Amino acid sequence: MKKNLFILLIVSLFTLLLAEGLWAKVYIDIRSPSFRKFPIAISPFKAPISANEDLKLGARTTEILTNDLAISGFFALIDPRTFAENTVRGHPAGSPSGTGQIPSAPGSGIIDFRPWANVGAEALVLGEVAYKDRSLTLEARLYDVVKKELIVGKRYIGEITDLSRMVHRFADEVIFALTGEQGIFQTKIVYVSTAPGNKEIFLMDFDGRNVNQITHHQSICLSPRFSPDGKKIAFTSYKAGNPDLYIRDLRTGEERRVAHFPGLNISPTWSPDGQRLALTLSKDGNPEVYTMQLDGSQLLRLTHHPAIDVSPTWSPDGKKIAFVSNRGGSPQIYIMEANGENVQRLTFEGNYNTHPAWSSRGDRLAFDSLLDGNHNICTIQPNGSDLRILTANLNRCETPSWSPDGRHLVFSSTREGGPHIYLMDAEGTRIKRLTFQRGGDTYPNWSPRFKE
Amino acid sequence: MFKKSSLWLVILIAVVACAFIATGCAKKQVVKEEAKPVVEAKKEEPKVEAAPTPAAPKEEAKAEAPPAEKAKEEAVKEAAVKEAAPREEPVKEAAPREAPKPEAAPKAEEKPALLDLTGLRIQFAFDDYNLSNKSKENLEKIASWMSKAPAAKVQIEGHTCDIGTSEYNLALGERRANSARKYLEGLGVSPARISTISYGEERPLVPNADEANRSKNRRDEFIQSR
Secondary structure: OHHHHHHHHHHHHHHHHHHHHOOOOOOOOOOOOOOOOEEEEEOOOEEEEEOOHHHOHHHHHHHHHHHHHHHHOOEEEOOHHHOOHHHHHOOOOOOOOOOOOOOOOOOOOOOOOHHHHHOOOOEEEEEEEEEEOOEEEEEEEEEEOOOOEEEEEEEEEEOHHHHHHHHHHHHHHHHHHHHOOOOOOOOEEEEEEOOOOOOEEEEEEOOOOOOEEOOOOOOOEEEEEEOOOOOEEEEEEOOOOOOEEEEEEOOOOOEEEEEOOOOOEEEEEEOOOOOEEEEEEOOOOOOEEEEEEOOOOOOEEOOOOOOOEEEEEEOOOOOEEEEEEOOOOOOEEEEEEOOOOOOEEOOOOOOOEEEEEEOOOOOOEEEEEEEOOEEEEEEEOOOOOOOEEOOOOOOOEEEEEEOOOOOEEEEEEOEOEOOEEEEEEOOOOOOEEOOOOOOOEEEEEEOOOOOO | OOOHHHHHHHHHHHHHHHHHHHHOOOOOOOOHHHHOOOOEEEEOOOOOOOOOOOOHHHHHHHOOOOOOOOOOOEEEOOOOOOOOOOOOOOOOOOOOOOOOOHHHOOOOOOOOOOOOOHHHOEEOOOOOOOOOHHHHHHHHHHHHHHHHOOOOEEEEEEEOOOOOOHHHHHHHHHHHHHHHHHHHHHOOOOHHHEEEEEEEOOOOOOOOOOHHHHHHHOEEEEEEEO
16 A cells, blocks of 8 residues: 555656646747737836926837837737726836835736736736936836736836837847747847938948938948947948948947958958958959958958859858859859858849848848849748748849848838838838938848847 | 555546646736836946947047057048938039049140040940940040050049949949950050059949930949049
8 A cells, every 4th residue: 555655646746747847838939830929918108207298208118119029020919999998097006216216016916907808918018117307217017917927027227318228128028038039129230321422331220210320431331241249340431442341340439441452342241250251352353252350361262263252141150151153154142161162053043143141040041133123032041942032022122131030131122212221021021111311221231139 | 455446546637637737727826926026127327238329429539549550450530420310411423524634644745635534434234344346446545545645544443233232233343444454454555554443333324213324334434543
């Protein structure tokens, strides 16, 4: 009998432990090929303490957060018009004082989750913004409506100009809590714009806000590329009378000219470890792909063909480089080992395939393909299979760049004049315009996630 | 005393019971989690991050010029960072090339007949850098003029239409400039008197609105240089 009881005990214990594992909730399984969109409600942020009503802090916060979560593609955002009045009343009564004093937080007894569950929400965001004595405080909380519990809550304190940054930071928290993956809402996009009258390099948030002019060369600036740590950009400029290569530190504003050989010093791209650049030089009589250290030393020539070889881009694992060559008679995309060996052609459709961009996931390249007289963004696997045309119905889509999570692309298009910079997901849907300046915006490049 | 079948029955019940508990009921939750307020009071210092959008004065103060260590590097100190709003200026169009001024020719030499190098620009076919017969004629005129003005120098600018990427077109423009250079050298012009630069698609002659205009932009321009 004792022996049987012992066995029973062991088995029960084992079963209980197993059952315990089933308690951990998987909110959004992003690895699943067709996950359903996760229903989330964002209750409009309130701004009970605001030095100025016209700041519209609550509405702006709600808009930025809603936009971020919509772009991610993971969510079904519950229409705010369906929110019953009493759901909004279930909002914390205490307001942040902004002095570091922690107010009484809402207990689950104060928040009535049932109205939210009734509109179909499985998660809920509540929050407040306060602006007093030139200090901005944002408090935001993400709740599990089904389990009726807090998932993550944050409070941010800063200046009025930090509002979007705070919201993006919280949006990243939401993504991480629900998917386990890092969000992209604090990333940036660098691009070329003729808004000042000539081509200069501009920087903006990934969602198009906070546009800033970076260069003032009063010449021609081209092809900016973020370093893997996001701190620097490499680009070409005619400032000194020739297309030379520069590196600029975005934090300090310091610029260095790192390559000024006779002829072309163009189309820079960074190695994944950030130690080297690949670029095209024509100093030896022909545009060829070279690599070099950031200070211009250790120059290594990779291509040895009389054709034009330009636009190199490294694979995320650093082992291969894709580039454009017309060695086959027309511009096509090729892939070679990072030391220049074993050149293989990647694209065979159409007569003009340029601007390869390798996804950070390593599984696809995006590029610009001229088909039937129109430029399209296409993606393809590194082995040349599964070619997809993403922008077949849009005007002149060019120069694609991937988001750090490989789920989105930015590109330029003339569909509404410009051209302007647009955002879409990796399947070519949910296209959103990002730039609204005068002139033309081209050659966007998406930053990595910035490390603190 | 315990039969084996009874034991298995108990185990089965235990497993089923645990399965029910795990999947079915709402977890009993103690409210204490909400009694703790928002997790972090995180002081957001605006300038602490890599986000490159600080106010203009701060960026300016940090621009240092590091010493140039290698011959190939140069420290370029930025002037005052301007505001984000674009200046209210008309968009500068590519200005048509002016004819070279007579002052450029050396005074000690006999001045040759003024040659309108602008009018001698040569055209190319799409994605091509071969010289047509008309192009060769123009180059022969240039070579002839240069032989009569031994101190004259010429810069050849290579241009393209806007089809394709900037980068590919920079390379193609260079090819076009080099085609003209080689032909001039073949006609006896000393290489030291010829310089080349590619502008790719960056300086169109006319807007790339249609194929007629695009074909005009596929060209080399000749400019008298010092």
